[in-house]
Amino acid sequence: MKHIPRKRFGQHFLTDSGIIDAIVRAIDPKPGQPVVEIGPGLAALTQPLAERLGRLTVIELDRDLAAKLRSHPQLEVIESDVLKVDFLKVAQSLGAGKIRVTGNLPYNISSPILFHLLPYAEHIQDQHFMLQKEVIDRMVAAPSTSDYGRLSVTLQWRYAMENILAVPPEAFDPPPRVDSAVVRMLPRSDFAPLNATHLSELVQVAFSQRRKLLRHTLGRWLTERGFSGNFDVQRRAEEVPVQEYVSLAEATSTPI
Known part of the structure; x- marks a missing residue:
């Protein structure tokens, strides 16, 4: 053609x-x-x-x-x-x-x-x-x-x-x-059934300032949502494995 x-x-x-x-x-x-x-x-x-x-x-x-x-x-x-x-x-x-x-x-x-x-x-x-x-x-x-x-x-x-x-x-x-x-x-068949939009938002906040520690970005986001769980924000976003982000998304949203 x-x-x-x-x-x-x-x-x-x-x-x-x-x-x-x-x-x-x-x-x-x-x-x-x-x-x-x-x-x-x-x-x-x-x-x-x-x-x-x-x-x-x-x-x-x-x-x-x-x-x-x-x-x-x-x-x-x-x-x-x-x-x-x-x-x-x-x-x-x-x-x-x-x-x-x-x-x-x-x-x-x-x-x-x-x-x-x-x-x-x-x-x-x-x-x-x-x-x-x-x-x-x-x-x-x-x-x-x-x-x-x-x-x-x-x-x-x-x-x-x-x-x-x-x-x-x-x-x-x-x-x-x-x-x-x-x-x-x-x-994947073994994925965690969570809200993809929520995970995407969480990760977008985390990587919004790559050079800074997560306490400046994701830490504030978690505090605003009343999160009281255990998550180390003394790291940069790129240091956090996928499964930790997924677990955090599970802990801060209602599973679908």
């Missing part, structure tokens, strides 16, 4: 056949599996997925691309902003208990997409996304590292994640100004 990339949609189309093959092997699609692709674009990844699955659901915001994709006999096209898509309804429409989700996410809204998917994790088998490498480094970061932050804690609470593939700028047309990578995200 001929198409001029649109900056407002953050469009960078994957063209490297070797990278495409590697992503498909990582996803390992099987015939009949309910797979949803976000941002199929020019169908570089879409076509090999559809060939292996037999049927594929795609979510595309660009009206021109969506119209072209509808001519593909193996595709079910949802023309929408992915941030407005109810993935539970998508799973139900596919008659699936759980769906698999993949895609080359628009880098300008990748974090909002990840947070939008968070409440649907129980209905998702796995997620494979191409993202800016810097974002994936933050997603999988360990405590006491410079990349460890709100994104690390909030996502690691709910997913086991792994950076599985490096993707250079020249693999795209037009090439982005950053390195990319592919992340595998597996929803």
Whole structure:
């Protein structure tokens, strides 16, 4: 398909056949599996997925691309902003208990997409996304590292994640100004069932002033909420493991 990339949609189309093959092997699609692709674009990844699955659901915001994709006999096209898509309804429409989700996410809204998917994790088998490498480094970061932050804690609470593939700028047309990578995200079965919004707020407060001790930020937040439990605020936010943040969120909110 001929198409001029649109900056407002953050469009960078994957063209490297070797990278495409590697992503498909990582996803390992099987015939009949309910797979949803976000941002199929020019169908570089879409076509090999559809060939292996037999049927594929795609979510595309660009009206021109969506119209072209509808001519593909193996595709079910949802023309929408992915941030407005109810993935539970998508799973139900596919008659699936759980769906698999993949895609080359628009880098300008990748974090909002990840947070939008968070409440649907129980209905998702796995997620494979191409993202800016810097974002994936933050997603999988360990405590006491410079990349460890709100994104690390909030996502690691709910997913086991792994950076599985490096993707250079020249693999795209037009090439982005950053390195990319592919992340595998597996929803955890052993997660603590708490309010994701509350956890996100707690962690955002904690990391609001990374260089300061937590007593200046999270300590005050806890005091305002009457917290009287045991939590060491004589540390910096990046020194606190994910499980401690989760336990603190459990202690300061009503479980869902």
